Amino acid sequence: MSKAHFGLVGLGVMGENLVLNAERNGFSSVVYNRTYSKTEEFLKGRGLNKKISGAKDLREFVDKLERPRRILMMVKAGKATDAVINQISPFLEEGDLLIDGGNSLFTDTERRVAELEKQSFGYIGMGVSGGSKGALEGPSMMPGGTKKSYTAIESLLTKMAAQVDDGPCVTYIGPGGSGHFVKTVHNGIEYGIEQILSESYDLMKRVCRLECNQISDVFKFWNTTEELSSYLVEITQACLKVKDPLDGSALVEKIMDKAGQKGTGLWTVISALELGASVPTIYASLNARVMSSLKSQRQVAEQILNSPQIKTFDLGNSSNGMGPIMDSVVLSSIASYAQGIEIMKIASDEYSYDLDMTSIAQIWKGGCIIRSSLLKRIQDAYNNNPDLQNLLLDPWFSNQVSKRIAGLSTTVSCAALAGVPVPCFSSTLDYINSYRTSRLPQNLVQAMRDCFGSHTYERLDKQGSFHTNWID
Ligand code: 6PG
Secondary structure (H helix, E strand, C coil): CECCEEEEEEECCHHHHHHHHHHCCCEEEEEEEEHHHHHHHHHHHHCCCCCCECCHHHHHHHHCCCCCCCCEECCCCCCCHHHHHHHHHHHHCCCCCEEEEECHHHHHHHHHHHHHHHCCCCCEEEECCCCCCHHHCCCEEEEEHHHHHHHHHHHHHHHHCEEEECHHHHHHHHCHHHHHHHHHHHHHHHHHHHHHHHHHHHHHCCCCCCHHHHHHHHHHHCCCCCCCCCCHHHHHHHHHEECCCCCCHHHHHCCCCCCCCCCHHHHHHHHHHHHCCCCCHHHHHHHHHHHHHHHHHHHHHHHHCCCCCCCCCCCCCHHCCCHHHHHHHHHHHHHHHHHHHHHHHHHHHCCCCCHHHHHHHHCCCCCCCCCCCCHHHHHHHHHHHCCCCCHCHHHHHHHHHHHHHHHHHHHHHHHHHHHHHHHHHHHHHHHHHHCCCCCHHHHHHHHHHHHHHHEEECCCCCCCCEECCCCC
């Protein structure tokens, strides 16, 4: 019997869909799952009449694969991934390649690449985005590791990936854990945009008094615009229309307002803090999830800390796409991308990843959760100027800031007066206002630091380091 081209460990939804994707693209496959009953179920169900076979144990699994073996692990990040690596390594031979397609912490991937490459195996840490549908039809993939290992799986990945006008949504990201690092930042941006869209829904509902159907129509319109056309706007429009079969009212209003998280948004913010990247919009989205989880405290506080009565403000109307709210969504989404890129640029230098922003924007244009038409503009911006310091400084994006900052300011002010929290909108406004101010008040911070701790300060008018006895 001829050997299979490709192996998959872990038959969760993502794993199942990725192996079906590989098989559809001409790669005969073998699958292994910790519980064999799951493998049998898959082979009798979705895997039936396909060039996919199963293995009862890892020895059999490895034996069924052609050499050099290409094995994708789709298991839980952390200990489960280490466990699979330890169990399968004794059966691998020189040149075989393990790919981790989970949402692993990039420092874990750094360690695994170093350990596995020492044993002459290849190891790729690969971010995969697109959810279960993307995995089946074509995800965006962010593989990192050695170039040699990437080359060994390039033909497989380029066929499996989503395709956009200028090619497949996969490229070699860089060495070590860079693939998982870039996927982590992708998720940080994802957190940001999810929160931004939720803030706009809240304002339309509580301040503009629109019904879910009407809000859905606004999202539908936004999805036709160059600035906001995106996967997340598209699914928001759809979610807002779904009715609860029990009483026909909007289902979204029945959902508990507590958002969970699996770690990648937190890792993005931790990395940003460690690297000294300014990411207030992304951080605000993470904190909004934390605050949302304090449901019972918020219920008590609502009775004690009186909020202003919600007032109705003119935040636009459906015929102009809710002007100021749309401005806020556009600028905050741009800020999320700009901040994500900022983290990647600093990490690229700090960890010698040599990341290419143009190709990262290119592979995010299709398949992934944050795909949007803005990514074409981002790709153009870095194509025109690879040394661009901040996305906001590109002419197209700076023009968006000029056109929309008044709308964002209006939205944030009205939300504040109405007592409606808009953490991403207000953080974005402060981000832009800080970034476009050449003289910030940190001169006074420096004076205080020097006053109580002799930390010294620099002057604008002279070179050197200065100390003053501020108080006699
Ligand atoms: C993707 C998603 C995917 C997953 C996130 C969700 O790109 O396909 O990012 O990886 O949905 O992990 O993360 P939270 O559960 O933390 O929101």
